[in-house]
Amino acid sequence: VRLANKLRAMKGQDLEEGVSTRLVIYAATLIHKGMPLEKAIRAAMIEPLSDDADVKNGLLDLVTAVFG
Numbered sequence: 001v002r003l004a005n006k007l008r009a010m011k012g013q014d015l016e017e018g019v020s021t022r023l024v025i026y027a028a029t030l031i032h033k034g035m036p037l038e039k040a041i042r043a044a045m046i047e048p049l050s051d052d053a054d055v056k057n058g059l060l061d062l063v064t065a066v067f068g
Helices: 003-007 021-032 037-049 055-067
Strands: none
Touching: 003 037, 003 055, 021 037, 037 055
């Protein structure tokens, strides 16, 4: 939830849209089914938000800042 809020706060800066509740639930489902946290977040929350590699890398830095 903390990560989703931070990603939503970026709407209008580097992102046209923030992460949706649907994407957060999808990430949680992947994690619950055994997918590693970072891989699930990348697949469900990062990849759908942007095609730009620099933006994706910045978002992954945010994931690292939130989860360590």
